[in-house]
Amino acid sequence: xxxxxxxxxxxxxxxxxxxxxxxxxxxxxxxxxxxxxxxxxxxxxxxxxxxxxxxxxxxxxxxxxxxxxxxxxxxxxxxxxxxxxxxxxxxxxxxxxxxxxxxxxxxxxxxxxxxxxxxxxxxxxxxxxxxxxxxxxxxxxxxxxxxxxxxxxxxxxxxxxxxxxxxxxxxxxxxxxxxxxxxxxxxxxxxxxxxxxxxxxxxxxxxxxxxxxxxxxxxxxxxxxxxxxxxxxxxxxxxxxxxxxxxxxxxxxxxxxxxxxxxxxxxxxxxxxxxxxxxxxxxxxxxxxxxxxxxxxxxxxxxxxxxxxxxxxxxxxxxxxxxxxxxxxxxxxxxxxxxxxxxxxxxxxxxxxxxxxxxxxxxxxx
Amino acid sequence: xxxxxxxxxxxxxxxxxxxxxxxxxxxxxxxxxxxxxxxxxxxxxxxxxxxxxxxxxxxxxxxxxxxxxxxxxxxxxxxxxxxxxxxxxxxxxxxxxxxxxxxxxxxxxxxxxxxxxxxxxxxxxxxxxxxxxxxxxxxxxxxxxxxxxxxxxxxxxxxxxxxxxxxxxxxxxxxxxxxxxxxxxxxxxxxxxxxxxxxxxxxxxxxxxxxxxxxxxxxxxxxxxxxxxxxxxxxxxxxxxxxxxxxxxxxxxxxxxxxxxxxxxxxx
Numbered sequence: 040x041x042x043x044x045x046x047x048x049x050x051x052x053x054x055x056x057x058x059x060x061x062x063x064x065x066x067x068x069x070x071x072x073x074x075x076x077x078x079x080x081x082x083x084x085x086x087x088x089x090x091x092x093x094x095x096x097x098x099x100x101x102x103x104x105x106x107x108x109x110x111x112x113x114x115x116x117x118x119x120x121x122x123x124x125x126x127x128x129x130x131x132x133x134x135x136x137x138x139x140x141x142x143x144x145x146x147x148x149x150x151x152x153x154x155x156x157x158x159x160x161x162x163x164x165x166x167x168x169x170x171x172x173x174x175x176x177x178x179x180x181x182x183x184x185x186x187x188x189x190x191x192x193x194x195x196x197x198x199x200x201x202x203x204x205x206x207x208x209x210x211x212x213x214x215x216x217x218x219x220x221x222x223x224x225x226x227x228x229x230x231x232x233x234x235x236x237x238x239x240x241x242x243x244x245x246x247x248x249x250x251x252x253x254x255x256x257x258x259x260x261x262x263x264x265x266x267x268x269x270x271x272x273x274x275x276x277x278x279x280x281x282x283x284x285x286x287x288x289x290x291x292x293x294x295x296x297x298x299x300x301x302x303x304x305x306x307x308x309x310x311x312x313x314x315x316x317x318x319x320x321x322x323x324x325x326x327x328x329x330x331x332x333x334x335x336x337x338x339x340x341x342x343x344x345x346x347x348x349x350x351x352x353x354x355x356x357x358x359x360x361x362x363x364x365x366x367x368x369x370x371x372x373x374x375x376x377x378x379x380x381x382x383x384x385x386x387x388x389x390x391x392x393x394x395x396x397x398x399x400x401x402x403x404x405x
Numbered sequence: 406x407x408x409x410x411x412x413x414x415x416x417x418x419x420x421x422x423x424x425x426x427x428x429x430x431x432x433x434x435x436x437x438x439x440x441x442x443x444x445x446x447x448x449x450x451x452x453x454x455x456x457x458x459x460x461x462x463x464x465x466x467x468x469x470x471x472x473x474x475x476x477x478x479x480x481x482x483x484x485x486x487x488x489x490x491x492x493x494x495x496x497x498x499x500x501x502x503x504x505x506x507x508x509x510x511x512x513x514x515x516x517x518x519x520x521x522x523x524x525x526x527x528x529x530x531x532x533x534x535x536x537x538x539x540x541x542x543x544x545x546x547x548x549x550x551x552x553x554x555x556x557x558x559x560x561x562x563x564x565x566x567x568x569x570x571x572x573x574x575x576x577x578x579x580x581x582x583x584x585x586x587x588x589x590x591x592x593x594x595x596x597x598x599x600x601x602x603x604x605x606x607x608x609x610x611x612x613x614x615x616x617x618x619x620x621x622x623x624x625x626x627x628x629x630x631x632x633x634x635x636x637x638x639x640x641x642x643x644x645x646x647x648x649x650x651x652x653x654x655x656x657x658x659x660x661x662x663x664x665x666x667x668x669x670x671x672x673x
């Protein structure tokens with residue numbers, strides 16, 4: 040029992056530190072269920088502690104209810120988005136297995152919960168010093184308490200997302216793919232998190248209302264339905280247009296973020312292939328057999344590659360200093376490709392393109 | 406190195422017979438087996454290809470899990486198997502299970518006979534839409550040099566439908582949570598419509614990529630075909646209504662276009 044507890048604590052701390060051994064463990068899919076359990080326990084303890092602080096201003100009973108409900112929200116988010124997280128990650132370019140995706144999600148929520156748990160004592164002290172419910176201005180105090188807690192949770196959530204991004208950046212081929220996956224995951228988590236918070240309300244409770252585990256209207260309507268009603272009350276007949284415009288803008292932004300994959304790189308032409316250097320990533324050498332076609336568009340060189348295992352078209356967009364440099368780079372690439380077909384001892388023509396490797400940016404389209 | 410200065414990356418061309426600097430540094434992924442990208446000129450895989458590639462052997466077996474993994478993570482590998490007529494039962498099973506389970510989540514909003522009817526309707530909807538649109542897809546693919554046989558085009562289509570079904574299933578818990586507490590039929594309907602549109606877009610993307618891999622380049626006109634596919638699907642969904650609302654008999658009542666029906670729903 041003691042060794043199990045020690046093992047859990049070590050795993051939870053490793054999740055927070057995100058050390059190299061942990062990343063390697065996730066990459067190799069070693070003892071992932073144990074890691075998932077550690078993260079779940081960290082969520083239960085950390086979010087539970089902050090949940091208690093959340094409800095403490097109203098009454099100790101409300102604190103105990105909130106200590107149960109806040110971990111339920113976070114674990115519910117992980118549960119209801121597990122399938123979509125596992126399915127979306129490979130579709131967006133990260134070749135993660137389902138359990139890897141689930142552990143990554145749980146790890147980010149564990150980081151959020153650990154921060155919340157660490158801030159719980161501070162929150163308890165501050166809340167205990169506020170005017171209690173029943174005092175003349177308790178409604179205003181209650182609103183301030185809710186606002187402050189929301190801000191703290193937002194900060195902790197942001198830290199969790201950043202940790203998730205750091206973890207994924209080490210597990211997937213590029214930072215752009217990691218950002219894409221995180222965006223998709225966060226979108227689904229926000230949808231579920233908002234609804235679950237709505238169903239499990241109240242967390243602080245009205246100062247003069249009876250203390251209950253769940254609101255009597257818990258299963259009537261929903262968070263987004265309420266938003267629709269509020270928009271209808273605020274904008275009247277224009278509400279569908281306002282919400283529609285907002286939805287379209289958000290959808291276009293998400294779609295553009297999900298599809299664009301631009302990163303600054305440099306390229307060098309070698310007899311055996313094209314070296315691609317990206318900031319923060321190890322240089323890789325593309326074999327000439329992977330290059331399908333090379334075209335010059337102004338100061339850009341477009342290098343079309345064979346599709347990868349996920350059948351995604353890959354196009355390298357290499358931006359050069361000017362059109363002459365682009366033409367020179369394209370010529371060097373073509374000559375090196377041609378030399379490859381002529382045999383290993385006949386590299387003569389490619390040597391003419393000495394200064395061609397000037398490209399500084401690459402875009403993988405697809 | 407400063408990314409704003411293009412010359413910062415300029416490197417001299419290697420001199421004659423340099424020791425190659427990249428051979429020991431090129432990252433080698435430990436897991437994936439050797440992969441040969443599909444192309445129009447690729448020949449039918451031989452027995453030795455199966456022997457060399459253990460993942461391929463898994464796909465050839467009847468494991469639904471292996472086919473699902475390949476569908477999500479390495480569809481190129483699955484495409485090779487599908488071209489030979491393999492993995493069809495697994496893909497069909499995945500589509501049926503995915504659509505039926507999503508249908509179950511949808512019908513839980515109204516309950517009653519819909520719990521049985523909606524899953525069947527959804528599976529029927531996907532099957533008829535795919536069958537109706539398959540000939541046009543095959544002609545388009547043939548015009549661009551892909552789809553050497555109807556089986557190959559049907560294989561690409563079945564991969565797309567299976568992926569859309571799996572993704573709809575993966576998104577169903579989210580839609581279920583969001584719709585369970587609402588009393589608005591329009592809200593619940595719009596939610597599941599979004600789920601199916603997202604799933605269909607990923608599925609159509611896979612069809613496009615699979616056919617492009619066969620053709621060795623993009624298949625022209627596939628964007629218009631995708632729009633047609635969605636229109637057919639939406640119209641059939643309108644014909645088979647109600648899919649979210651309460652049970653209203655087994656057979657379609659009055660004929661209407663999906664645009665009119667959508668406007669009516671939003672208006673209500």
